[in-house]
Amino acid sequence: MTDTFPDAAPDLDFDLKALPKVSLHDHLDGGLRPATIIELAAAVGHPLPSTDPVALGEWFRESADSGSLVRYLETFDHTIAVMQTREGLSRVAKEFVEDLADDGVVYGEVRWAPEQHLQQGLSLDDVVEAVQAGLDAGVxxxxxxxxxxxxxxxxTAMRHADRGQEIAELxxxxxxxxxxxxxxxxxxxGFLPARFKDAFTYLAAHNFPATVHAGEAAGLESIQSALVxxxxxxLGxxxxxxxxxTVEFDDEDAATDDGADEVNDNIGLVTLGDLASWVRDRGIALEICPSSNLQTGAIAGFGxxxxxxxxxxxxxxxxxxxxxxDNRLMSGVTLTDEFELLVETFxxxxxxxxxxxxxxxxxAFLPLEEKEALVEYINEAYADLG
Incomplete structure (x- = not known):
């Protein structure tokens, strides 16, 4: 991956890439290596915009950087096309893990939709097993x-399809x-989580956790449905x-200032609505993807x-x-890049x-003991920097 912000945070006296990281929102079909796409596409006869790895990577980023979630999602036509065989799925999954580790990730949750990978005759169980074999090989x-x-x-189930119950059972x-x-x-x-209400009930009955994409291309109604x-x-x-x-500013000019620090320094009264209060007070995690949110227009209403x-x-x-x-290929970022972006911007x-x-x-969707061990490991690694 390219270093999107190579000059960010020049005064840091620690290596951001070496910091242990946790990745909760990262799509398998959005994290392929361009060179791998080219090799797999050649094997299955799928045409690509370019067969040069550098140029293909640039094409993905430029196509995704449109401010439209619909156009952003269209880039996946090429990645999904080369993930229709056991070999393709396993290779992509293995490299995905290796790339996470190279970025300092010590725990990662890899999301993907098995129903999108059945074009060559594999079953839902076949594709899950193929991806798991690749993940294990990567580890x-x-x-x-x-x-x-x-x-x-x-x-993951595709919200515009009607396979929610089947994928939940999978x-x-x-x-x-x-x-x-x-x-x-x-x-x-237009596709609220309510469409899959029965599937979510099934998951709850089997004590299986869910995270739901909500509050990206749609607003509060989508978030409410995700929770209820x-x-x-x-929340994805x-x-x-x-x-x-609702934020009221002490200084009217501060609300239009481009400097994040100035805005924060002048925030006056902050009022949370009932939904925001519920999400905050109960610690419901927000899986925020800064660069992707800018690309897809998810934050267009804020600036x-x-x-x-x-x-x-x-x-x-x-x-x-x-x-x-979110999607490292489409956004051209790593978690290190996103951390650098936060340091530079905020x-x-x-x-x-x-x-x-x-x-x-x-x-993380981990057993308590494993979660505690992960937290301890991260704390110790940061303490060593002190």
Whole structure:
């Protein structure tokens, strides 16, 4: 991946890439290596915009950087096309884990939609097993380099399709073979989580956790449905919960100032609506993806640049903010890049990055003992920097 912000935070006296990270929102079909896409596409006869890895990577980023979630999602036609065989799925999953580890990720949840990978005759169970084989191979490859990483699958249903119950049952069926949670993804606007209410009830009855894409392309109604109908423990993106927050500024000019610090210094009365209060007070994690949110227009209602992203306001107000990449290929970012972006834009320091990372660790779909071990590992790694 390219270093999107190579000159960010020049005064840091620690290596952001070396910091242990937790990745909760990262799509398998959005994190392929361009060179791998080219090789797999040649094998299956799928035409690409370019067969040069650098040019193809640039095409993905430029196509995704349109301000439209619909056009952003169209880039997946090429990645999904090369993920229709056991070999393709396993290779992509293995490399996905290796790339996470190279970015300092020590725990990652990999979300993907099995129903999109059946074009060559594989069954739903076949594709889940193929991805798990690749994830396991990636973990083993990382271990051979003296590092450790733990990963789990978030089995995802496409919200515009009608396979929610089937995919929920698939997720539960593989809970002892790498599946750690359930999600719905795809076109959010017009497809409320209520469509899959029965599937979410099934998951709850089987004590299987769910995170739901909500508050990205649609607003508060989508978030409400994710919590009520989807019984979501986390919100995928969730950034538009900020629409339920009213901020009055002490200085009228501060509200239009481009400097994030000046705005924060002049915030006066902050009023949370009932939904925002519910999300904050119960610690429902927001899986925020800063660069992706800017690309897809998810934060268009708050301003044009990354400095207008409400994540800092949400963080300062005590929301359970976690930082993620969404789709590393399309956004051209890593978690290191996103951390650098926060340091550069909002002047975050090591304590802030630690808190955001611990938020993610504590929101992970892990057994309590493993979660506590992860938190301890992260705390010790940061303490060594002190």
């Amino acid at each position: 083993d490859a990382v271990a051979e380099t003296g590092r450790d990483i733990q990963v789990g699958q978030l089995i 997720a539960v069926r593989h809970r002892n073979n790498g599946a750690v949670g359930f999600d719905i993804a795809g076109a959010e606007d 109908d989807g019984r979501a423990l986390r 993106h969730g950034v538009r919960i900020a629409e339920d927050i 044009e640049g990354i400095e207008s992203h409400p994540l800092d306001m949400l963080y300062q107000l005590g929301f359970n903010v976690t930082i993620n990449t 002047d975050y320091d090591l304590d802030d990055l630690l808190e955001l990372t611990l938020n993610a660790a504590e929101a």
